[in-house]
Amino acid sequence: MRINSEVIWLVISFILTLMVFSYLLGDNAFFRFASGLLIGVAAGYFTVVIIYQVLITRLVVPLMQGSTLTLVPLFLSGLLLLKLSPRLSQLGSPAMALLVGVGAAVAVGGTVLGTLFGQVKGALSFFDPIAGASGSMALRIVEGIIFLVGTLATLAYFHFGARERRKGEGRRRLATISVVLGKVFIAITLGAVFAGVLTAAITALIERSDFIITTIMSMVR
């Protein structure tokens, strides 16, 4: 086998993978070394990427090209650096306020327009005969009913504003059923999420195991 850079990186990856898998036998120095190496390399790589793909491409080059508008983010960035000084940290508050305000506005606007309105529209689309013309209308209606009931039951479970009843009086039957249904839907959702996490982990294990076996077999050959 010809030794080239790919082989070297293959061997390094194989050794690092074995170091990570050594955690199955308990915490040890190999696992800690691999973890530390990953964190250090990621931090270094992050710094290089920030310098080359943010500062140079978005600050230095435009300034060299004469873009005066770039002075505004440069000034705001300088104010943010003043946050390091306890005495001058107040000067960085405007830039920080701008970041927080713009971030909140973008997040809230996207949530309202993208998630809230979009999900409501999607829930109504099950009952739209035109939108469901391509499939079975009855099946779509059943699916839509399940979606609607699941949404309302989940909201009912998280509704804590019910009036306090007198002694001997429990919740109304409809509220009780909604809460139980909400619990069922929430349990199904959490189960699906757990299954997804487990599936992702199993997939990662298979991918790494396949890499180790393939590497060993390639080395043997």
Add this chain to the structure above:
Amino acid sequence: MADIRCLICNRVNDSSAEHCWYCNTILPKPTGPLTQKEREKLANLKKKIAGAPNPDPEPHGDAPQKTPPESPAEEEVPDWLARIRRLKQAEDQGPTSGKPDWIEEEQPDWLAKLSQPAAEDTPNPHDAANRVAESKKPALDESLRIRNLPRETDEEQEFITNLLKPTPPIGEEDSANSSNGQLEPLQEDRVDDQSGQEFPAPEGPNDEDFLDVEDLLSDKENVRSDQKTVQESEQVLSVPTGKDLPFPLFVDNLPDWLSTEETETKQPQDTGDNEDDFAGEIPERKIEKGRLPAWLQSLRPGVTGSIEKISSETAQVREDDGVLAGIAGTLPGTDLSGRVLKTGDFTQELRVSAAQQKNAELFQSLLQPTREPKAVSADQNTAAPSEKLLRLFITILILLAVITPILAPGISAIIPVLFPTEVVNTLGTVQTLPTEKPVLVSAHFEAGLAGELNWASQPVLKHLVTRGVPLALTSTNVVGFAILQDMVTQAISGDPAYAKDKKVMDLGYLPGGAIGMGALVNDPLGTLPFTTDLQPVREHPSLGSLNSLSDFGALIILTDNPEFARTWVEQVDGGEADLPLLAVVSAQAAPLLHPYFASGQINGYVAGMSGALYYEMLTMRAGSATARFSAYQLSLLLVAVLIFAGGVVSLILAAPRPAKKKEAG
């Protein structure tokens, strides 16, 4: 002439001297008889002193009864007094009466009454003396009671009886005294002396006495004008000593400080050791010993130590260092190094109502953790041996389930026959993408799930590469940017016809999170103006006509985080961009991403290894997902069995044991 003894220093001076040789005090000069005016003045003074009312009419029961002092011995009489007495005797022997007129006139009433019978019984004085004295005793008692003087004891009564006896004639007295060759003190002197010694006011001189003295001092001019006459009269009155007098005779000759000081310090000498018993009745001018409260007395530093003692101790102190080094008598500094300053205790009680107490308890319960934080031990060696063996057994089982299908390709997997809608829609979308428009691939995932995303994304990327669609790569996290390049390179490696340099544009890292995404949706060129090679995006042949996000053929999201996918959906759906949105996500993000597909906000997605298998099956291209799907199914089946078995065992172990309950009962 005889020598004159100084009243101040008590030293003998020559008779011709006007001032004392030792203390320069004006010496008294014996003169002739007093004038009428002098007699009246002296009588008034005497009356004021003798007739002062006693503020305490009732004698103190617990006050010690003073025994009358014995008559002064003749040897104790000073010389000048002896000379005065001799002069008195010489005057008495004259043609006039035995007493001076001014004494007769200016006597107090009670004294005049007492002396009258004695004068009448002069023919037989010794026999009638006791009888007269007994008869006058009630009158004397009455007089004492009126004057609020304490009643006398038996010895006092005897002394008073002797006192009330009529004075024998001068000739007899002289004959009687001549027997022993000593002078007998004048009866007047005896009375005055006894009046001062016999009836001491328990409380000392009252205020009126001092006021009289002040009056006397204020009347200094008059006294000075008659100074000479007063000196003579005082000698006639035969005051025993200057110290025994209630006031100085020659006040004008004394210094001011002495004239007042002697008057004020006289009474304590008379009271002697019983000062404390009468301390409460000492006049105001006397600097009395303060009776302070116990708490204040305890606060006074060094009460018992005298000022002289403190001064002597202070004088011995010598500073060793500092600006006062070498100087004796300085006040020693206090060593404050070990002194602890403590704030005063505020004894005011804090009143807390029941509602406040309840709120405080509630707040305290919120602040306190529900349970003690338990450190999670990462070292599995600390686990129990049985638990460690069980964990190792499960690990070996899973590894066997993963490795066995890889090493034994004959184990086939169960291939599904129904394909999910999201995968079918993804395939349809990619299949209909125009080849001239680039597809924007945005990545955001961590390195741990890079393997899963690599297997899930390879069918989609290979499909795009097969169709010759240009790719524009960007990432909102640094790790995803690095791995994304490797994924694309791996996808292109299978199709040598695809020109990577021309059709793949690396736009690099997109900072800002949601803000960066929103900016990219609204202004792609302004947000990502350069490639990683610092080439302008506009100059790239595939992105020359790029002005907005709609100029991209589609947006493919590669992520393991459903929040990142949701943010992308929100920004694209809320913006003006109109382009297909596809997603290649991890299996753990699929449940949370599906509602966006159901609502039509996402055109399709491929989730995990199963989604990649479906896509490979649809494209009729076997890949990594198809090759390792058997291991995937077997390992998932094993995990599901283990979870179920664990649940059953847990239920059995957690179930109540009736046999033990019966035994316990």
